[in-house]
Amino acid sequence: MTKKGLKEPLTAITICGVGMGSSLILRMTAEKAFEELGVKAKVVATDVGSARSMQPDIIIGQAMHTEEFEGVAPVIVSITNFTDHQALKEKLAEPLRQQGWME
Amino acid sequence: MEVLKNILLFLANNIFNEVGILIGLITLVGLLLQRKPIEELIAGALRATIGIYILTIGTNIFVGGLVSFQTIVSNAFGLTPPEATNTLGDFLGSHGGTIALVITVAFFLHIIAVGIFKTDYVYLTGHLMFWISVLVTAALVEQFGSLGQWALVLPGSIIVACYWTIQPLYLAPLMRKIIGSNDWGMGHTGSTSYFIGGKLGKLVGSKEKHDTEKLSLPKQLGFFKDVNVSTALVIGIIMLISMAFADQGVLAEQAAGYNADIHPWVWGIVSALRFAAGIAILLFGVRMFLAEIVPAFKGISDKVLPGTRPALDVPTVFPYAPTAVMLGFLSAIVVFLITMIIFASIGWFVLVPSMIMLFFIPAGAAVFGNATGGWRGAVLAGGLAGLFLAIGQAITWPMLSSTAPELATLADPDWYILAWLISLLNIPFAGMNPSAGIWIVTGLIVVIFAILLVILKRTVSRVEEEPAGEAPFSREETSPPTEGDLG
Numbered sequence: 335m336t337k338k339g340l341k342e343p344l345t346a347i348t349i350c351g352v353g354m355g356s357s358l359i360l361r362m363t364a365e366k367a368f369e370e371l372g373v374k375a376k377v378v379a380t381d382v383g384s385a386r387s388m389q390p391d392i393i394i395g396q397a398m399h400t401e402e403f404e405g406v407a408p409v410i411v412s413i414t415n416f417t418d419h420q421a422l423k424e425k426l427a428e429p430l431r432q433q434g435w436m437e
Numbered sequence: 438m439e440v441l442k443n444i445l446l447f448l449a450n451n452i453f454n455e456v457g458i459l460i461g462l463i464t465l466v467g468l469l470l471q472r473k474p475i476e477e478l479i480a481g482a483l484r485a486t487i488g489i490y491i492l493t494i495g496t497n498i499f500v501g502g503l504v505s506f507q508t509i510v511s512n513a514f515g516l517t518p519p520e521a522t523n524t525l526g527d528f529l530g531s532h533g534g535t536i537a538l539v540i541t542v543a544f545f546l547h548i549i550a551v552g553i554f555k556t557d558y559v560y561l562t563g564h565l566m567f568w569i570s571v572l573v574t575a576a577l578v579e580q581f582g583s584l585g586q587w588a589l590v591l592p593g594s595i596i597v598a599c600y601w602t603i604q605p606l607y608l609a610p611l612m613r614k615i616i617g618s619n620d621w622g623m624g625h626t627g628s629t630s631y632f633i634g635g636k637l638g639k640l641v642g643s644k645e646k647h648d649t650e651k652l653s654l655p656k657q658l659g660f661f662k663d664v665n666v667s668t669a670l671v672i673g674i675i676m677l678i679s680m681a682f683a684d685q686g687v688l689a690e691q692a693a694g695y696n697a698d699i700h701p702w703v704w705g706i707v708s709a710l711r712f713a714a715g716i717a718i719l720l721f722g723v724r725m726f727l728a729e730i731v732p733a734f735k736g737i738s739d740k741v742l743p744g745t746r747p748a749l750d751v752p753t754v755f756p757y758a759p760t761a762v763m764l765g766f767l768s769a770i771v772v773f774l775i776t777m778i779i780f781a782s783i784g785w786f787v788l789v790p791s792m793i794m795l796f797f798i799p800a801g802a803a804v805f806g807n808a809t810g811g812w813r814g815a816v817l818a819g820g821l822a823g824l825f826l827a828i829g830q831a832i833t834w835p836m837l838s839s840t841a842p843e844l845a846t847l848a849d850p851d852w853y854i855l856a857w858l859i860s861l862l863n864i865p866f867a868g869m870n871p872s873a874g875i876w877i878v879t880g881l882i883v884v885i886f887a888i889l890l891v892i893l894k895r896t897v898s899r900v901e902e903e904p905a906g907e908a909p910f911s912r913e914e915t916s917p918p919t920e921g922d923l924g
Contacts, residue, residue: 351662352793354564354724355750358731379728381720383665396756402659414756416749417621 338391339435343374347388349395349403353381357395360416364394367422373436391435394422408433453586456533460726461486463541467733481729488725489533495718497526500843502712506676507787508691509705513682514781519834521842528841532574535586539593540570544734546598548741554890558605558622558748559738563727565626565750565849566601566734572852573597575840576859580878581871582839588872592879599886600855604628605748606893611635615757615808624748626849627798630822631751634802637821638814647811649761649803658763661796665717668792671770673709675790680705716793751801758804764812765803765819766796772823786831789846798822798849822850829853836860858882 338344348364350357357379368375380388382399390407393400397412404410409429413422430436452458464485468478507518529536544566551559560566573593581589605622608631612623623631661667680688680702692704699707738745755762773795777788799819806818826848833845833853844852862881866874 350750350752351796352564352664352720352724354720354727355562356752358563358724358727359561359747359749359753361728362732362735379724381665381724382663383717384721396752396759398662398755398759398762415616415620416753417747 339373339375339430339433340437341374343376344368344391344435345388346375346377346392346394347385347390348377348379349382349385349393349399350379351382351399353379353384356416357381360394360413363417363419363422366419367426370419371423371426371430371436373426373430391433392426449586452534453538454534456529456537457486457489459534459537460489460730463537464726464729464733467730467737471733471736485726485729488722488727488729490722491725492719492722493526493529493533495715495720495722496529496843497524497715498711499715499719500524500526502672502708502715503789503843503846505691505708506672506712506789509676509683509688509708510679510781511787512684512687513679514784514787516781516784516787519787519842520838521834522839523841525841525843528575528578529571532578532586532840535589535593536567536570536574538586538590539574539597540566542590542594543570543597543601544737546594547601548738550598550602551738551745552742554602554894556602556606556890556894557745558602558609558624559735559742559745560601560605560624561731561735561738561747562624562750563731563734564723565624566597567723567727568844568847569600569626569852569855570597571841572844572848573855573859575837575844576856577875578840579837580859580863580867581875584871584875588875592875595879596855596859596882599883600851601748603886603889603893604851607889608632608635610896611805611808612754615754615804619746621746621753622748623751623754623801625751625797625801626851627751627794627801627822629850629854630798630802630818630825631805633821633825634806634814634818635809638806638808638810638818640810641817642810642813644808644811644814647813649758649764649807649812649815652760652764652812654760654763658767661763661766661792664793664796665713667796668716669710669713671790671792672712673706676705676709677702716791751797754801754804758807758815761803761807761812761815762800764815765799765801765806765822768803768816768819769795769799769823769826772820773827776824776827780827780831786834788827788830791846794826794847794849795823798826825850825853832857858885 346364348357348360361377361379364377392409393403393407394411400410400412411425415421461482465478465482468481511518547560573596577589577593605624608623608628613619688701692699692701695704773790780786780788799822802818802822803815806814830845833856834842836856837844859878862878863874866877
């Protein structure tokens with residue numbers, strides 16, 4: 335378990351209504367955030383329907399969607415700005431440490 | 438000479454006319470430019486190619502469901518279904534290569550235009566880059582169908598590139614009002630409805646007095662945000678109601694075409710579900726090739742034009758007014774369904790309520806309407822967007838009936854505007870040699886966009902000269918709604 339995020343990549347998904355536009359931009363923002371945090375993660379962009387079957391470690395999206403995913407993944411992060419990787423880093427750091435996925 | 442000609446002919450038929458392979462190669466180049474390792478090159482190119490074929494398969498299922506829907510609903514109103522001599526699926530097969538080239542060439546022209554005219558915004562909403570290229574190609578083929586692939590690519594690319602360059606720019610002042618910064622622009626083909634929403638909103642209310650985010654809507658409405666669910670539900674309900682009024686003989690015949698033993702009413706439900714499934718497959722395919730191509734586009738623009746801002750998909754503004762999103766959608770669906778009954782009753786057109794555009798466009802328009810006119814602005818903006826989508830579909834279907842009429846049912850407002858522009862501008866030159874006509878129409882469109890650019894550059898520079906303190910919001914002030922407010 336403790337190796338996850340450090341050696342083994344985490345699975346993170348970014349979500350939006352249809353899984354094509356804003357979730358893809360969010361994927362690139364998230365990839366940058368994980369890289370700067372030094373966390374290994376494979377990020378996939380998808381829609382709210384498919385996301386339920388994917389059993390990810392982390393779900394990132396706007397609150398309108400993430401609030402319907404409570405309990406689906408250990409870490410769920412709600413964002414407002416899809417391009418701000420600094421803000422996302424700050425939101426990710428605490429829960430990632432709690433899960434033991436980040437030093 | 439003969440050998441060279443044969444090679445070129447082979448390339449034309451097997452590479453440039455085979456959209457999956459062409460997209461795969463374009464993706465390969467994009468990944469190479471990003472210096473990705475070899476295993477990612479191969480996997481990425483293959484994923485993009487497979488995505489295109491999935492898209493084509495989904496399109497065929499969607500078109501099948503659409504035809505069933507139009508047949509039954511038309512029959513219930515005593516009308517003939519809208520005419521079509523070609524389908525979107527066939528059009529993607531015959532002109533897919535042209536579309537792939539238009540999207541690629543247009544992106545580079547767009548990058549050049551942003552660099553030269555310093556317009557600041559790089560368009561990165563991948564699926565709409567694809568669809569607007571499909572739409573412009575279809576509208577050009579309708580007018581200048583006798584022209585070959587290469588004669589269509591450059592005019593199509595120029596029109597698309599002009600559009601991508603201007604669209605985020607003209608929404609920039611309203612975007613600043615919504616997100617409180619210049620971090621990103623709006624790159625979405627619903628821009629006409631967003632602009633109308635933002636401009637008319639302030640006439641009916643004010644953000645301070647009537648902010649949508651002070652309201653709360655029932656949580657049960659949330660399932661409409663899953664477009665697969667809402668598509669199946671709304672199409673299914675309309676289908677069932679129409680079946681009660683339709684000729685039972687026609688119904689039985691349609692059902693028998695699917696499965697000889699199925700009960701016609703169950704067939705009706707199956708058709709609605711297949712319509713939704715077709716759209717879900719189509720979107721899955723688009724998602725697969727975009728996931729490879731958009732990062733390449735972003736990588737290129739970051740490198741060539743550092744400091745520019747991305748123009749992004751409409752849901753990026755939804756966190757700033759999530760209640761407006763639902764309010765706009767509800768307003769639009771009511772207006773659209775009423776319009777559907779009116780249009781069918783007067784025998785004009787049987788509208789198809791495609792839930793994707795009926796969700797995203799009015800939702801976005803309502804966020805813009807709320808920014809200037811609160812909930813009153815949101816309801817007005819959403820309703821007007823629904824009306825625009827209804828009228829647009831009825832007018833545009835016959836304009837595209839010999840290429841890809843289904844585009845009219847999937848379209849956003851700007852698709853309609855561009856299709857109308859291309860058709861209308863060609864009216865005076867209809868008798869002309871098409872290879873001259875296409876350039877006259879393209880030239881006129883460039884002139885229109887150039888005039889817009891001059892006007893916009895003036896207003897934008899005026900806004901930017903204002904001292905920062907007088908801006909309607911500074912970044913810190915527009916703290917996003919906390920989670921408790923969302924709903």
